[in-house]
Structure formats: C-alpha cells, structure tokens
Amino acid sequence: MSARSIPEATVGRLPVYLRALVEMAENGASTTSSEERAAAAGVNSAKVRKDLSHLGSYGTRGVGYDVAYLIHQVRRELGLTQDWPIVIVGVGNLGHALANYRGFAERGFRTAALVDAEPAKVGEVVGGLPIRPVDDLPEIVRANPGAMGVICTPASEAQKVADLLVASGVRSILNFAPVVLQAPPGVSVRKVDLAVELQILAFYEQRNAALADVKRRGRAVADLARV
Amino acid sequence: MSARSIPEATVGRLPVYLRALVEMAENGASTTSSEERAAAAGVNSAKVRKDLSHLGSYGTRGVGYDVAYLIHQVRRELGLTQDWPIVIVGVGNLGHALANYRGFAERGFRTAALVDAEPAKVGEVVGGLPIRPVDDLPEIVRANPGAMGVICTPASEAQKVADLLVASGVRSILNFAPVVLQAPPGVSVRKVDLAVELQILAFYEQRNAALADVKRRGRAVADLARV
DNA sequence: CAGTGTGAACCTTTTCACAGCA
DNA sequence: TGCTGTGAAAAGGTTCACACTG
Known part of the structure; x- marks a missing residue:
C-alpha cells in the first residue's frame, strides 16, 4: 500500500529505524531483513514490516530490504531531505549542552541561533554562535524558514517563550521546560522532561x-x- | 477500585499530574476538579478521572479532589516517598548539564555520583561532586541501594556502560545515548533521544x-x- | 446539583498467521 | 524456499455518557 496518513506510533519509530539503518550502511551492509531490523530497534519483526509497509512496498519477498534505498525512503518520509534550522531559547545548563551537541548536525539539524532573555548573556559565544536577544526572534525565524524552537528556559518563562516563538512563525516546538505548554492548532509541541x-x-x-x-x-x- | 497493575499510559501521566498538583498547592489551592487538572495537564477530564481512579477513590463527588491528599497518593504510587540516588555515567556536554540540573533534587532524585571512563576527567569536581572512575561503579551502587543509572556517553560506549551498570546491580536506566540498549528482563530502560x-x-x-x-x-x- | 467513578462504545496499536511473490 | 505484505484477531487506550453520591 502507498503512504497516506502514517500512524503516529509508526512516525515515532521511523527515526529509530533510520539510525540503525545508517549505522548498518556504514558497516557496509547492503541488504537487511525485518528480523534483523527488529533486533536493532528493540521491537518485533511484524511491527517493522507493518511500519515500513506504510511507506510503500520497498522490500523484496524472500530477500529483505535494500539498506540504501530504505534509508532514502525513510528520510524522505520524515522530511529529512533538507536540513532544518533550530533556534535554542534559553542558554543555561541545558541550552549550553545542546548548543554544543554534535548529534543534531549529524542528523539533519542546523543550530541557526541561540537566544536568551538575560541581557548579560547576549553577545557571549557558545558553540560558535553568539547569543542574541529575545527581540530578535521574529527576524531569526524570517531568515530561517521552517525553523524549530527548542525551549530550554526555566518553567516560569516557557509559556511566554512559546507564545513568542509562535508569534514569530514557528510551528514546531521541542520543550525541555517542566511545564505543559498551550499552543494553537497547527503548532506541534513535543516535551522532554528529564525528571x-x-x-x-x-x-x-x-x-x-x-x-x-x-x-x-x-x-x-x-x-x-x-x- | 483499588490499585493492582496501573496501565503504562497512566504511569506516564502521573508525574505530569504530580507536578501540576504541586504547583497548585504552592499557590495555596486546597481542592481541585478533574476538569481543572485536565486543563493543567493538557488532556481531557475523563482521562484524568480514569487515571486517578486507578490509585483508588480519592475524590469527593460534587466537590473534587483534595490537593494535598492527592499529591501524597500520587507520590506514594510512583514510589517517591523516598529520594532515589542517581549515577550519571559520562560527564561530557550533557552529563555536565545534568550534574548541574537542580530539577532532579527538587523532584525526588539525589545525584549520588558522577562516573567517566576518561582518566583525565577523574577527580574533576562538577556540580559539587568529584568524577570517579568506571571501576568504582559496583561500589557506588552497593553504597546507594536502588540507584538508577543515567547514561550520557557517546553511542559507541553506551551498551558497555549499560552492561556494567546491570552487573553492578542497577535495575533502572535512563539512556541519553542514541542507541537501543539490550538489557536483561527485570531491568527497566527508558530512552531519551533529542534528535x-x-x-x-x-x-x-x-x-x-x-x-x-x-x-x-x-x-x-x-x-x-x-x- | 456539581463532579466523581465507571461500564460500554470506540478507536488505535500490536500481534498473529499465512497467502503470495522473488 | 525465505521473507515480505497484510487481513484478521487481540490487546490496549481513549472517550462517552450517566448513575450515583456528598
């Protein structure tokens, strides 16, 4: 079956498959079975097959999947054929770590700007980027279409920042602040709460x-x- | 109905309810309705009622829930009547940030030790704690019963570290490395992958x-x- | 009478099991 | 023959709607 409306649960697993596939490709493998993929992703093989079938029929019966081709298809489906710009708001402990995190660049994300409300921090260079004032947000988003916001502020500031991001045109937010954000329809919010x-x-x-x-x-x- | 085997989905939401409840208590409220809780947690009220009903009948019909009592019950259910020790393995960017993160202490977790494989890092003090060698893990876990492992190493080291943690007696692991860990039954692993x-x-x-x-x-x- | 607690209906996700194809 | 793709069954989770009670 061809695509159309992939289940949410599947979307959540595609990135995991993708990483394992890329690692496999780096090790030189060219073909793989659902069983093998399942082991690498910590799920069962029926799930892998059903998940992948949502992208289309990219396997070969009796053989398996072509690794390079599957990587391409998963990337395409996830929208990772382009690099996405991200804007980190709040350069405290965590924001600092994320600004220096190389894993983003390796997997299709480019840190476009760092922003902090604290005037004393503005201008400081972290991970090769200068911290900019919150007022610059609309301009930053305009200059980086499709930019995603990453909120690393304290809980008390997070909703204000989210509102600002949305007003600036951001439609995807990753929230590390320990608070449930309100956002208008059409804006995706995901939350990571370490505690x-x-x-x-x-x-x-x-x-x-x-x-x-x-x-x-x-x-x-x-x-x-x-x- | 009394407890017995709370659904996984509910377990995942209890911490969210808990935080909103604590915040509410700090603001002086003493009673709350499922409708109010739902708004705070970003879910609907039926879900809140069903979730809470798994803990027991702690609401009052026509009135709502007693905030302080409910906090107590949720804490008890989650096992947060004690402080849990955590051991951070891998003090790079992220490990550093977590070692300095105050949110853990505020919500029932005590950073018991920092560990790194890099000999050059051993002895360095981060967030008030000295970095210790990996070999100390068994001793650290013995000294901190119920300790949870937090893996902040590169992907390539994560499985080795997980095995070591398990061998040392750790039964709960929070994995930030971008790799799917294998662990024996009885060991809980949760994964947070920023990318x-x-x-x-x-x-x-x-x-x-x-x-x-x-x-x-x-x-x-x-x-x-x-x- | 306001708001909980909960059967019942509904929807999503997972798992099974096997037909069908290279 | 071996492994995919997928209907069908089962499990799990969500939402509805209302009886019940303080």
Missing part, C-alpha cells in the same frame, strides 16, 4: 522491589513448609 | 507545509474560477 522519565523509572523500580520482596517471602514460606 | 524528537517534529512540520501548500493551490484555483 518525569526518572519518576516513571521509580515506579517500576519500586514495583520490582516489592515483587522481589514477595518472592523472597514466598521462598521463606516455602522453606518453612519444607522443614 | 529523534526533532525528527518527529520534522515529519509533522513537513506535512503541515505540504498541507498549507495544497490549501494555497486550492485558493489559487478558486481565484481562477472566480475570474
């Missing part, structure tokens, strides 16, 4: 500990019974 | 641009028709 991830882990850690506890007690009881 | 988030945004950005394009053409056609 939330740890809290989710805490839930399972606690549950596993409790489980281990039950097992231990169970064994104790069994031991008693054995006497 | 993946941007790539997902790129997909929708591209699709929206295409959509706007269709609309624009549509209007152009309409304009022609009008002539």
Whole structure:
C-alpha cells in the first residue's frame, strides 16, 4: 500500500529505524531483513514490516530490504531531505549542552541561533554562535524558514517563550521546560522532561522491589513448609 | 477500585499530574476538579478521572479532589516517598548539564555520583561532586541501594556502560545515548533521544507545509474560477 | 446539583498467521 | 524456499455518557 496518513506510533519509530539503518550502511551492509531490523530497534519483526509497509512496498519477498534505498525512503518520509534550522531559547545548563551537541548536525539539524532573555548573556559565544536577544526572534525565524524552537528556559518563562516563538512563525516546538505548554492548532509541541522519565523509572523500580520482596517471602514460606 | 497493575499510559501521566498538583498547592489551592487538572495537564477530564481512579477513590463527588491528599497518593504510587540516588555515567556536554540540573533534587532524585571512563576527567569536581572512575561503579551502587543509572556517553560506549551498570546491580536506566540498549528482563530502560524528537517534529512540520501548500493551490484555483 | 467513578462504545496499536511473490 | 505484505484477531487506550453520591 502507498503512504497516506502514517500512524503516529509508526512516525515515532521511523527515526529509530533510520539510525540503525545508517549505522548498518556504514558497516557496509547492503541488504537487511525485518528480523534483523527488529533486533536493532528493540521491537518485533511484524511491527517493522507493518511500519515500513506504510511507506510503500520497498522490500523484496524472500530477500529483505535494500539498506540504501530504505534509508532514502525513510528520510524522505520524515522530511529529512533538507536540513532544518533550530533556534535554542534559553542558554543555561541545558541550552549550553545542546548548543554544543554534535548529534543534531549529524542528523539533519542546523543550530541557526541561540537566544536568551538575560541581557548579560547576549553577545557571549557558545558553540560558535553568539547569543542574541529575545527581540530578535521574529527576524531569526524570517531568515530561517521552517525553523524549530527548542525551549530550554526555566518553567516560569516557557509559556511566554512559546507564545513568542509562535508569534514569530514557528510551528514546531521541542520543550525541555517542566511545564505543559498551550499552543494553537497547527503548532506541534513535543516535551522532554528529564525528571518525569526518572519518576516513571521509580515506579517500576519500586514495583520490582516489592515483587522481589514477595518472592523472597514466598521462598521463606516455602522453606518453612519444607522443614 | 483499588490499585493492582496501573496501565503504562497512566504511569506516564502521573508525574505530569504530580507536578501540576504541586504547583497548585504552592499557590495555596486546597481542592481541585478533574476538569481543572485536565486543563493543567493538557488532556481531557475523563482521562484524568480514569487515571486517578486507578490509585483508588480519592475524590469527593460534587466537590473534587483534595490537593494535598492527592499529591501524597500520587507520590506514594510512583514510589517517591523516598529520594532515589542517581549515577550519571559520562560527564561530557550533557552529563555536565545534568550534574548541574537542580530539577532532579527538587523532584525526588539525589545525584549520588558522577562516573567517566576518561582518566583525565577523574577527580574533576562538577556540580559539587568529584568524577570517579568506571571501576568504582559496583561500589557506588552497593553504597546507594536502588540507584538508577543515567547514561550520557557517546553511542559507541553506551551498551558497555549499560552492561556494567546491570552487573553492578542497577535495575533502572535512563539512556541519553542514541542507541537501543539490550538489557536483561527485570531491568527497566527508558530512552531519551533529542534528535529523534526533532525528527518527529520534522515529519509533522513537513506535512503541515505540504498541507498549507495544497490549501494555497486550492485558493489559487478558486481565484481562477472566480475570474 | 456539581463532579466523581465507571461500564460500554470506540478507536488505535500490536500481534498473529499465512497467502503470495522473488 | 525465505521473507515480505497484510487481513484478521487481540490487546490496549481513549472517550462517552450517566448513575450515583456528598
């Protein structure tokens, strides 16, 4: 089947497949099976096949997928045939790290500008780019069509910054501030909350500990019974 | 209904509810409705009610939820009645930022140790903690029961580090390296991949641009028709 | 009577299992 | 023969709508 409206769950996995495919290509492989892809992405092979089938029929029955061609198709589908400009707003701890992060450039993103509300920071050069004032945002976005906003401010400033980004024409926002942003329809917002991830882990850690506890007690009881 | 096996999707939202609740409590509110919680968390109220009902019946019909009591219950459910120690492995750009991130401490996590494989880095103090050699991991984990590992190494080192963490007794790992980790059953792994988030945004950005394009053409056609 | 708690309907996602093709 | 592509079944998650209660 040809494309049309790829499921959200699939969109979320395509980047993961892509990276594994690129790594595989670098190692010189030219063909791969869904089974192999599944192992590399930590999912099962039926999922890989169904996901890839949403892009079109790019596999060969009995053989597998052509790595280079599949990379091309996934890139095209994700809109990674062009480099996207990103604007980092808030150059504190995290913004600093992201400005220096080489992984963005390697995977299709170009840091176009750094912005901070703090006048004292303006002008400072981080990762080869000067920090600019917040007022420059409309101009920055105009000069970088399709620019995506990356919010690294404290929670208290994040909504204001988001509004500013939207007013400047940004339609995609990646939010690292620990707050739920409101945005008008047509604007995509994704959130990464580091503490939330740890809290989710805490839930399972606690549950596993409790489980281990039950097992231990169970064994104790069994031991008693054995006497 | 009382607890027993809370759905994964709910577990993922509880931390979000928790933060909004804490903020609300700080502002002095003592009671809240599912409608209000929904607005704060960016979901709908039915979802909030169903999610909270998994913890037990902690609301009052016709009134709402007691903020302080609900905070307590959510914390208890997530296992946040204790502070969890975390060990950051890989003190590069990102590890540095995380070591200095105050948000962890504010939400129940205590950075117990920093570790790096680079001998040159060992001993350097970051965020008040000395960087320790990788060999210290078993000892660190023994001294900090329930410690969670945070992997901030390059992709090439991540699996080795994960194996080491698991061998040292860690059962919860937060992975920032852009690679899918293999871990034995019983070990929880969560992954945060910054470029993946941007790539997902790129997909929708591209699709929206295409959509706007269709609309624009549509209007152009309409304009022609009008002539 | 306002707002929770929850069956039931609905929708999305995952998994199964196998027909069909190189 | 081996592996893709995909209907169909199952599982999981969301939303509806309303009985129930403080």
